[in-house]
Amino acid sequence: MRYIPNADADRRAMLRDIGRSSIDELFADIPQSVIDAYRPLDLPSQSELEVYGELARLAEANEAPGRVPLVGGGVYDHYIPRAVHHVASRSEFYTAYTPYQPEISQGTLTVMFEFQTMISELTGMEIANASMYDGATALAEAVLMAERIRKRGRVAVAANLFSHDRRVVDTYAWAAGIELVEVPFTPTGRCDLARLPENISAFVVQSPNAFGILEPLNGLKARLGDALLIAVTYPLALGILEPPGTFGVDIVVGEGQCLGLPMGYGGPLLGLFATRKEHLRQLPGRVAGRTVDADGRIGYTMTAQTREQHIRREKATSNICTNSAHCALTATVYLASIGAGGLRQVALLNLEKAHYLAARIAKLKGYSLVFDGPFFNEFVVRPSGGNADAVRERLEAGGFLVESPRAMADLGVPNALRLAVTERRTQAELDRVVDILGGKR
């Protein structure tokens, strides 16, 4: 096996050197009954050629990538400039460990510092960590952090969060004994702020929310008293949207897949986590800081580690160790490649194309937009005459990929389809969507 370089002769020489007669002897400390109970997998070794063929077969068995996606809901079909892939594929980056030895990890650490800076800039927050697993666990950690700060045992959550985020928050909050109170939405698709509960540690709002609608963050913080405001964001949209930090948000989290990562059937993803400096001590996860070396030259190192599990153990702010470092690196290279100008351009393309499609569908007989609030690149459509499942089937027969109406029904919006439009959709594709919905083939 070419991943194990030693030949039989090497092994014999090594055993001789350590005074052992066989490899089996090296396992004498494992109870014999455990060794005897071992059952192999019945899996023959295969050559690289055979295994590559098998993996190619499985990849081809996935039909989804051959379809034109109109599906989003947290993971989107955005274009990734080819240079991003080439840079991120440098094995000096991807085969390195966590940069605990900063002197030979300045590549990783400098990129971490750039990433934190870019996320702070995007969100309008003072500090960002070096990443969480995904948007959902970032949000769950934000809820735990807010509870550590305010300790009221109750957190309010908007009812129009992504279901997958909510599910993870439910799990973490259950174990931590935090009560979640749901804040319903109005016919605009926005949160009903008149229904905000009292005596909470934090309020979680998402903008754009699960319906694609932008929530009014302005003035929200003031309504919460000293409860923390946690905002879930869509970082690519921040190319044109006023960042949450402007509105006094305490913690901003989000899913960073839109920043140069493939959809990958939902993983790996990239959890973003940004907050204000005053909350540094409660921040979960790693952070890189700038410092100087023994000669006074600028360098980077992991810092503020007294919050972390390897130092603080059960008193740490989180149990996270491995994060999404390489995804964060990819996002950094993506943002560096497109710049603020490209980010604005791509965000505008999403906005304009989504509005083009939404406006054309709204004019079709038998269709309406469910919500009338402002939206970014995603909106919810209801076929007033027909049923959403049938409409989905027609679109899929036309080569599109559309989310099941169950996704909206789960949020209390029956018989409706959520459609997402990214910069990759052409006018011709969008016109074809309209033709199919309108009954033209």
Added chain:
Amino acid sequence: MRTIFERGAAEAADGIFPACDVPAKGAAAWLGADLVRSKPPRIPDTSETTVVRHYTRLCKLNYGVDDGIYPLGSCTMKYNPKVNEDTAALPGFADAHPAADERYVQGSLELLYELTRLLQGVAGLPAVTLQPVAGAHGELTGMFLFRKYFESRGESRRTRVLLPDSAHGTNPASAAVAGFSVTEIPSNARGTVDLDALRAQLDDTVAGIMLTVPNTLGIFEENILEVTRAVHEAGGLCYFDGANLNSFIGRARPGDMGADVFHFNLHKTLSTPHGGGGPGAGAVAVSEPLVDFLPVPRVVKRRDRYALDWDCPGSIGSVHSFFGNVLVAIKAYTYILQLGDEGLRAVSDNAVLNANYLQERLKRTYVLPYDRLCKHEFVLSSEGLAKGVTTLDVAKRLIDYGIHPPTVYFPLIVHEALMIEPTETESKETLDRFAEILERIAAEAREHPELLHEAPTRAPVRRLDQTAAARNPVFTFPFEADPA
């Protein structure tokens, strides 16, 4: 280190995205002016030439497994086969949306199902979830499972988790996040769990124990069956941290040792790269009584079709947005298919042989506090090497020789610890060279200690001022400052 923010004037960065092909109105017209960004983020516009050169320069300041031996104890920094990267990047996998209907992602689902099946076999346990995305995430999932199990039995008084004092920091942290308190169990003189101390703690407030097998000293718990039996008899559950699976894969199974929950680190044992700190994958295997509590959705096979099963009423819920780190799982699957039974056994054979070979040689030069058969790693101490010389000095001097240092100052029960894990992917020649350098450094410690105190002098930077970094924290680029 210059950052991307210090690269001079704005450059042309256009040409990636096309012009808008639908009639455009602008952000303010659609959204109203108050929602529109008033100040652009300070992310410079940079040409592709400059971007590629900037990050290429940065990558050369790193050290990866492709550069040489990476003997970080407990991290299993084995070689990452190249074919794994390519199979995971196949467009059929990489471009699949997680909300796609099951019939359009049969390939991904089949792979997840088959990998699950193989991992069940490796663990010797009846069910596996691939949803956790890191070792600590697997631990947390396991602790959630503990909690749910006792909740379902009306035994919510079981709020304590026992941990050996040699445990990784993530273990107590994971237990705490799941709402448990932690009780430490001391190690005995042989470096394993003190059975009497364990028994003294076992009562009806104990939810269970978290064990690392072999432990972080690289020592197999010889009494593992007594330990798990005692915990089970007291009504508790046994969690096995799988960080060290590389030492017995293909030879022994946690399920046969009494594990109720076992987490894999696919980014250790199953060769997927660490990515500078992630992403990983932390699949979790469970014993029969815990199967119904696993996270949703579960990947199932119904006749000849693969599907996602959401109908699991006892489940703890979800721990990840979707189905875990699927692209990492693809890399692990590629690896395990190539190795087969024979290859998996060769992994532990050679990992353990390499570690014992190095241990025997290096114990002549460094202190070996627990001198006995080790598994895939061992812990030395730099104590007594030379007056005033610390483990940190030894580590930094290794960098001067172009080698990544071992894990240092862990486990906490060994002073001046150097925790060394060579892995099976290093040759005897590499091990000999590594040992020779550590021996030379020991000699330098006595004869020229300043070489160690000053080290590194041949790295991209010299020793960094950690105190200044913590005291005067700078986490983002200070744009106000005039770049030199």
